[in-house]
Amino acid sequence: MSDFGILAFGAYVPVTRLQRSAIHATNKWFAKGLGGLAKGEKAIANWDEDSVTMALEAARDALDNIDRARVERVVMASTTLPFADRQNAGIVKEALNLPDGVGAMDVTGSQRAATSALLGALEGRATTLVCAAEVTTPKPASEREMAAGDAAAALLVGAGAPIATLIASHSVTVDFVDHFREAGAAHDYDWEARWVRDEGFARIMTPAIAALLDKGGVNGDAVDQFIVPVAVKGVPEMLAKKAGISDAAVADPLTAALGHAGAAHALVMLSAALEVAKPGARILLASFGQGCDLMLFEVTDAIGSVKPRLGLSGWLARRSESANYAKYLSHRGLLQLDRGMRAEHDSKTALTALWRNRRAVLGLVGGRCIKTGTVQFPKSEVSVHANDHAIGTQEDYPLAEMPAKVMTWTADALTYSPDPPSYYGNIDFVGGGRMMAEFTDFPDSALQVGADLRMMFRIKAFDENRGFRRYFWKAAPAF
């Protein structure tokens, strides 16, 4: 058995679950035919989340109780990367507070981005953190809007005691354009579904799956989990049948509770499969997009020794129902609300200052005085200790994983927020350190003094004048 493979896995699902019935209630005058899809719910990113912040949360989920110093390379896969030219994986690296001596890479451009990234890691030698996340913005009243959901996953690949190893892989690349999105465009353009099903999924994937099974030296009936991240009903079952894989092995595409998370969906489903996998189980992962990436894994005896912090099931359980379709449209820039003059405030970021303070801003690294033990944020030359203003005595003290408690709070209806009121207040970290923080993901009226918090990496502000976004940490209800 190889000592190289998947070492850890995690996922992330944003807390808000938009009810598809609410979407249809608004759109049915125009798109009555979508009524059949108007059931269940889809996970939607908060206004302050993007694929980078979500990938980071998935990475934290996967790396729980794992020494982050093991990570040698960070790969970020998505077709909705916030930056076209600023390494998105690099932001994840900073937020994880990894040492600077790691490699990083963004992978994009196809629904296969995440599986290609994973395959690259599995065929390499480095201990690689593969993150995938997607926040899509389908056109309102489209079938894609009903199908899509936002989610992220992360896998740590490397040498050690893997929980799953790669038995075989097979890739096909053909320029089959079932849908596309031009660079910089907001929405996808879809071709006829019947053609995609018959000429795409069936005709391209069926022989490829057969080739993979052949390479792996197994028959279809040896596959215990068949992961096909395709939102089209019946397609995974059709492919299973053609490959001789049992119906029972076909993995839940998570349509009802999450929606299809684009390029990230393959890893989201793989993460879900690993949560319940038994030693010896064979998992076939098949992703589609201008061809396909196919991977056959075997689960090892080490499964169960490594658990994500919450895992997909935990994230799905951390859930807040919403029927507010208008809020979703507004947060995706699809509904221009009168935001008032306060929204005109210029959030220009001085890149020089961001660079100097990157560990505090992106990593939430504070300081601890080696003389007095005083913890503070941000770190400063002179200690904040009331009776010992020692100079130059602070060492780095990461606060991102520290639990915190609400000290004071308010619900501010005056300050501009994309999701008013703006909740913020002073928070105290368990073990020392205090800061004023924005609260995020709080349901109305849940804030109280003493409430337990967990820090989350989020978008602090958008600089619309320059097309930049400012990231920082916010306090969410503990989970």
Add this chain to the structure above:
Amino acid sequence: MAKGIRDKVAILGMGCARFGERWDKDEDQLMLEAYAEAVADAGIEASQIDAAWLGAAFDAQNIGPSGIPLAVALRLPDIGVTKVENYCASGTESFRGAVYAVASGACDIALAMGAEKLKDTGYGGLPVRTRGTTFDMIGITGSAPGNFAQLASAYRGVHGVGADDLKRAMAHVSVKSHANGAKNPNAHLQKAVTMEQVLNAPMIAEPLGLFDCCGVSDGAACAIVTTPEIARAMGKTDIVTVKALQLATSNGWEMQASGWNGSYFHTTRVAATKAYEEAGITDPRAQLSLIEVHDCFSITELVTMEDLHISKEGQGWRDVLDGFFDADGRLPCQIDGGLKCFGHPIGASGLRMIYENYLQILGRAGERQRQDSPVFALSHNLGGMPNQNVSSIAIIGRADA
């Protein structure tokens, strides 16, 4: 050892523009309005002013930076004019500059002007602004109501005061100030309000409703100071002197360390203790005649009663409800209507408070005059947020007190 400012400087004259939505005026016109009254009161000419200080916080609104706008507005005789900015304590800061200049002996007569033109923004409330390149990446600017509202959540928790009790005490603060402002022709809001109106007003920042917040307005206030000797030599008989002038500035302890509980102003406690010592006041609750405090929000005024060592910790809300600080109470607070009724043209507010105390001590406050001949009057002018701020205290009084 420094002996402090007590009785070294006298107020020669003061003036205050009408506060409000002065749509037809620029800031230089507001400054002139305050100056004209002050210079007439002082009985001097501009040529006698040796130096001037301008307190303005949002200089991007209307006047722009530096001391030049004041020098130009008043056509001051090529003297040194210094612009100071210390958040909402900028008015008292300008007074401090002028008072210290006279006390040092470097100037015979100095002028302090506080001015602000906030109604050029296009919206209500304070202008949204940066708090600095680095702070903006990691800090919360929020709104003033949102920042000060947090005092209430902490105060309730620390002192075990019920939300309804505290909200009622906060409402009493505002009802009292509106009743006072109704008697003041210079106030922006000159209308009484009821407890019901205050309690049922729309929420701005939990638990601060509309009437728990002061508004913003345009305004200016001016002081001309000299030594008591020069004042007497100019024929002044009723002389008001500066008894104490203290400023405490947060060093980050409240926001970053862990000793502060969020329910009070650390700086105000420090400044108050020093100010009483400087003024020779040993029992402020008994010795002070009047107080004007920085009631930007009702909850600010309420906790400030404790921070000024007038009410016992955790008991300020009871004193408020008992009417201790009403115009006819033992120690009137905001007898002119306060920020609540004047609004808060940032740089002007600190000097507006001193102006009211000055008028009251001289018996010139008209319909709202306190009848028991005020002796010591305190003003408290605060800038920033509860967790990081500048707190200033000025005590003035009869020269013979």
